[in-house]
Amino acid sequence: MVTAVAPANIAFIKYWGKRDEAxxxxxxxxISMNLSEAxxxxxxxxxxxxxxxxxxxxxxxxxxRVSKHLDRLRKLKGNALFAHVETKNTFPxxxxxxSSASGFAALTLAAAKALDLSFDEKELSxxxxxxxxxxxxxxxxxxxxxxVGESSEDSYAYSLYPSDYxxxxxxxxIVASSEKNISSTKGHEAATxxxxxxxxxxxxxxxxxxxxxxxxxxxxxxxxxxIEEEAINMHAVMMSQTPSLFYWSGKTMDIIQSVIxxxxxxxxxxxxxxxxxxxxxxxxxxxxxxxxxxxxxxPNVESVVINKPAQGAHLV
Numbered sequence: 001m002v003t004a005v006a007p008a009n010i011a012f013i014k015y016w017g018k019r020d021e022a023x024x025x026x027x028x029x030x031i032s033m034n035l036s037e038a039x040x041x042x043x044x045x046x047x048x049x050x051x052x053x054x055x056x057x058x059x060x061x062x063x064x065r066v067s068k069h070l071d072r073l074r075k076l077k078g079n080a081l082f083a084h085v086e087t088k089n090t091f092p093x094x095x096x097x098x099s100s101a102s103g104f105a106a107l108t109l110a111a112a113k114a115l116d117l118s119f120d121e122k123e124l125s126x127x128x129x130x131x132x133x134x135x136x137x138x139x140x141x142x143x144x145x146x147x148v149g150e151s152s153e154d155s156y157a158y159s160l161y162p163s164d165y166x167x168x169x170x171x172x173x174i175v176a177s178s179e180k181n182i183s184s185t186k187g188h189e190a191a192t193x194x195x196x197x198x199x200x201x202x203x204x205x206x207x208x209x210x211x212x213x214x215x216x217x218x219x220x221x222x223x224x225x226x227i228e229e230e231a232i233n234m235h236a237v238m239m240s241q242t243p244s245l246f247y248w249s250g251k252t253m254d255i256i257q258s259v260i261x262x263x264x265x266x267x268x269x270x271x272x273x274x275x276x277x278x279x280x281x282x283x284x285x286x287x288x289x290x291x292x293x294x295x296x297x298x299p300n301v302e303s304v305v306i307n308k309p310a311q312g313a314h315l316v
Contacts, residue, residue: 001114002114003315004041007035008097010033010035012031014234015030015146016026017197026146031280035062035307042107045086046114047083053067054083072122082175085108098314099130100134100135104131105313107131109124109315144158161215164309171306173301173304177303179185191238202231
């Protein structure tokens with residue numbers, strides 16, 4: 001029996017659409033930051049006393065997906081034992097805060113260790129990716145890049161910078177904690193139907209270079225505009241694919257407009273949004289409390305969580 005913890009991550013450069021559905025191979029490189037206060041704790045126990053896989057904390061299709069992932073690891077070990085899995089999040093599941101990323105990263109590490117499989121970070125990242133694409137970015141530490149690769153063997157994530165590299169903060173603003181009507185997995189399937197999909201992919205390398213430059217120089221003035229542009233581009237694809245996918249709500253727009261106003265008033269803060277209505281506000285640590293204070297007084301905000309860059313998946 002082994003317990004692992006893995007962080008959710010916020011993508012500065014996004015993953016949307018798959019070149020290969022089964023292997024979850026992306027169309028472009030992506031870059032993210034692990035989140036210190038949004039994480040999943042998962043315990044996996046393999047035992048002959050279990051007659052089927054049991055998963056606490058999930059239901060329906062999610063249980064089948066976990067079982068399928070355990071099958072991959074059992075096959076590698078040559079072990080047919082069923083498992084009992086307990087998984088718990090510190091944040092709302094299925095609301096666009098990368099719960100599948102933290103969940104499958106923690107599951108991969110805990111199950112591999114429980115089966116006494118020896119994998120290096122690259123191999124764990126590849127396995128986690130097959131469970132949930134963005135889970136590969138929750139394996140390494142801190143600020144992470146996922147390389148698009150040519151095949152399953154070279155599409156993996158690695159750490160660009162450790163968690164203590166830059167005192168950047170993600171002020172996570174939760175405006176809807178309920179699960180999305182359409183999951184990211186379903187949304188990915190229609191991504192290429194958008195007339196803007198290939199234009200986004202063709203122009204993404206320039207944004208990747210901007211994000212890397214901003215990280216290298218620790219310059220929010222370079223990083224911020226690039227991550228906002230990337231978030232808008234991804235959601236433009238979502239909104240224009242068939243069927244259309246609208247994750248933003250009026251509450252989301254209220255926060256976006258507030259951020260633009262605060263920045264005009266001299267507060268350096270930028271927004272990014274993954275596949276959901278909740279908003280991540282990126283700022284440096286010395287401004288995190290002020291950003292949090294301002295956002296808490298906005299109407300319709302359920303909760304606010306200040307995240308720092310975090311360690312990747314690890315055993316506890």
